[in-house]
Amino acid sequence: MNDSIGEFLVSARSFAEYEAFFDLGPDDLRGSVLDCPGGGASFTATAASRGVDAIAVDPAYAEPPAEVAARVRAELDRGNAWVTARTSRYEWGFHRDPESLTRGRTESARSFAADIAAHPERYRFGTLPDLPFADGAFDLVLSSHFLFTYADRLDRDFHLAALRELHRVARGQVRVFPQVDQAGGRLDNLVEELVRAFAEDGVRAERRRVPYEFQRGADSMLVLHSPGR
Incomplete structure (x- = not known):
């Protein structure tokens, strides 16, 4: 079975998924929050409706809103087909079954649009x-679901540059999930190498367990701390 999903997927994950895989509590969602890359997720829409100063950034947003929304709808089928063909690689607790996953992602895409x-x-x-x-x-x-997820085409230097850029625009934490690739392959060596690189920069980086596991083995996030955080 081919373990590459192909082009970068513009996915439509929900606010509830973000809460779980980033282990977000009420105190985390105060002030301003950036979702990068935002894709077709409904996180920004829901967070903004709750009073959060939320912004999403993504290369897909170069197109007009209607075209971005249409692309997200088209990508639903590709993402769902990928998961459905590989159900044994996933833990069906949070999403229950492929049909529930499809319904949730479809509703998230509507909210995003x-x-x-x-x-x-x-x-x-x-x-x-x-x-x-x-x-x-x-x-x-x-x-x-960008860094680490596409480690088959994004190398160590790209990951380090991207993480440094995310850290630059943060005055609080940066949280990155997951730490496995699209096929569920563990990337411990890459993650630990990046943690060491940030230590050399004087930045505290840690791997933290989260209350979410969909891809098997994807149950932790990488956290970068700003000074004093």
Whole structure:
């Protein structure tokens, strides 16, 4: 079975998923939050509706909102087909079964589409490792299912540059999930090498367990701390 999903997937994960795989509590979602890359996730829409100053950045946002929403809808089928063909690689607790996963992601895509149409200012074009934000612009920076996920095509130097850029725009923590690749392969050597590189930069980096596991073995995030955090 081919273990490459192909082109970078513009996925539509939900706010509830973000809460779980980033281990977010109420105190984490105060001030400003960046989702990078945001894809078609409903995190920004839901967070903003709860009073959070939430911004998403993604290369896909170069297109008009209607075209981005259409792309996200098309990507649902590709993402769902990938998971359905590999159900044994996943833990079916949070999502229960493939049908529940599909329903949840479809609803998340709808929420995203409505929000990017109504509030396009929340969705900024940008690409790692060069983001269009000032140093320390966000209290919390979240990055899901891009770094490590695509380690088959993004090398160690890219990961380090991207993580340094995420850390640059954060005045609080950076949280990155997961720490396995798209096929579920563990990347312990890469993660530990990056942790050591940040230690040399004087930045505390840690691997932290989270209350979520969908891909088997993907139950921790990488956290980068800003000074005093």
